[in-house]
Amino acid sequence: MRRRLRLRGDAWITLLLGAALGLLLYAQRDSTAPTTSAPRAQGRAAPGPSPRLRVFQGPDAGPALQAYEEDTPEPPKPTPPGPFDFGRYLRAKDQRHFPLLINQPHKCRRDGVFGSGPDLLIAVKSVAADFERRQAVRQTWGAEGRVQGALVRRVFLLGLPRGTGSDQAEAEGAGTQTHWHTLLRAESRAYADILLWAFEDTFFNLTLKEIHFLAWASAYCPDARFVFKGDADVFVHVENLLDFLAARDPAQDLLAGDVIVQARPIRLRASKYYIPEAVYGLPAYPAYAGGGGFVFSGATLRRLAGACAQVELFPIDDVFLGMCLQRLRLTPEPHPAFRTFGIPQPSAAPHLRTFDPCFYRELVVVHGLSATDIWLMWHLLHSPRGPACAHPWPAAASSFQWSR
Numbered sequence: 001m002r003r004r005l006r007l008r009g010d011a012w013i014t015l016l017l018g019a020a021l022g023l024l025l026y027a028q029r030d031s032t033a034p035t036t037s038a039p040r041a042q043g044r045a046a047p048g049p050s051p052r053l054r055v056f057q058g059p060d061a062g063p064a065l066q067a068y069e070e071d072t073p074e075p076p077k078p079t080p081p082g083p084f085d086f087g088r089y090l091r092a093k094d095q096r097h098f099p100l101l102i103n104q105p106h107k108c109r110r111d112g113v114f115g116s117g118p119d120l121l122i123a124v125k126s127v128a129a130d131f132e133r134r135q136a137v138r139q140t141w142g143a144e145g146r147v148q149g150a151l152v153r154r155v156f157l158l159g160l161p162r163g164t165g166s167d168q169a170e171a172e173g174a175g176t177q178t179h180w181h182t183l184l185r186a187e188s189r190a191y192a193d194i195l196l197w198a199f200e201d202t203f204f205n206l207t208l209k210e211i212h213f214l215a216w217a218s219a220y221c222p223d224a225r226f227v228f229k230g231d232a233d234v235f236v237h238v239e240n241l242l243d244f245l246a247a248r249d250p251a252q253d254l255l256a257g258d259v260i261v262q263a264r265p266i267r268l269r270a271s272k273y274y275i276p277e278a279v280y281g282l283p284a285y286p287a288y289a290g291g292g293g294f295v296f297s298g299a300t301l302r303r304l305a306g307a308c309a310q311v312e313l314f315p316i317d318d319v320f321l322g323m324c325l326q327r328l329r330l331t332p333e334p335h336p337a338f339r340t341f342g343i344p345q346p347s348a349a350p351h352l353r354t355f356d357p358c359f360y361r362e363l364v365v366v367h368g369l370s371a372t373d374i375w376l377m378w379h380l381l382h383s384p385r386g387p388a389c390a391h392p393w394p395a396a397a398s399s400f401q402w403s404r
């Protein structure tokens with residue numbers, strides 16, 4: 001009896017120890033997952049991660065979705081956004097043409113005729129509810145007219161507000177739908193800068209936004225010398241952007257931005273950017289420019305529109321554009337002043353202020369600003385005497401450094 005009891009005790013301890021070991025291994029595996037999540041990458045990928053390699057941070061943690069790999073030793077703790085239905089996505093993938101509900105057919109005509117397009121067409125991804133950001137952009141870096149002699153035009157790219165396209169929404173929110181449509185129509189009348197397509201405006205439909213915009217721009221704005229495309233939560237230093245473009249020929253291929261090379265698909269189910277191997281089997285994505293803001297030439301616009309029409313839809317829009325570029329054998333050009341991953345607070349110098357106009361005047365694009373901050377930064381930079389900065393004005397394209 002006693003022996004049996006002791007035996008039973010031993011068995012229990014073994015079981016407990018086993019369970020503890022299992023838990024430990026599981027926790028360890030979890031905490032290293034982001035760097036080892038692409039097992040097939042090791043075999044085939046290019047030698048080691050490049051120093052400029054960035055990883056996606058899983059959770060929807062505000063605008064700073066991505067971060068430099070070296071800045072994030074801690075793995076992201078993804079908050080599951082609900083499983084993405086890849087099966088449905090793949091089945092619906094061939095439906096990629098949606099009607100344009102609000103158009104701006106005259107956006108790029110000068111005196112009513114095509115022939116001499118704007119020097120810079122600014123296209124901003126937005127959603128219906130984000131009226132305040134659109135207003136901030138209209139009044140600041142997205143203002144139309146002449147900037148340093150260059151003619152600037154602006155459009156906002158929108159889909160149907162989420163839920164309003166479905167039966168469920170019709171049942172419960174026909175009023176909401178009318179409300180948004182009324183707003184967008186009114187905005188279109190007031191500002192003539194709204195493009196609205198009949199697909200649902202979701203994160204995974206941003207690729208649809210990309211191809212519809214490229215098709216629209218090559219149809220209605222084929223003579224634009226350059227196109228800037230970005231998010232509504234970026235700050236763009238348009239003068240620096242124009243300085244950079246001044247030396248470029250719009251008839252030549254160019255796509256410049258915050259270029260990410262050898263990014264590995266995220267195989268972590270809970271991540272917002274999760275891509276199963278069945279959807280993308282290669283160990284790394286083609287080089288692409290961060291979707292927060294990039295610029296391309298008129299020549300590239302026309303070629304991209306054609307190339308993207310041939311590429312199968314892929315749910316991450318900037319990676320999709322990288323696939324179109326790859327098809328054209330066009331390498332995106334990294335520009336150090338495009339900060340589409342925001343400005344990480346340097347861990348070694350947390351006292352440095354990142355919201356500093358002296359700092360912003362060296363950049364072209366910074367991602368992750370509120371409407372208020374966009375407005376404030378623009379006014380600080382454009383106040384009559386400009387910001388009082390300690391050091392002389394740097395060259396626009398010089399590589400970025402933290403000032404002391």
Ligand SMILES: *[C@@H]1O[C@H](CO)[C@@H](O)[C@H](O)[C@H]1NC(C)=O
Nearest residue numbers: 089165198199200202204205
């Ligand atoms: C994209 O939009 C279409 C059309 O509104 C919709 O049926 C589909 O569910 C959306 N896809 C995603 C992934 O949100």
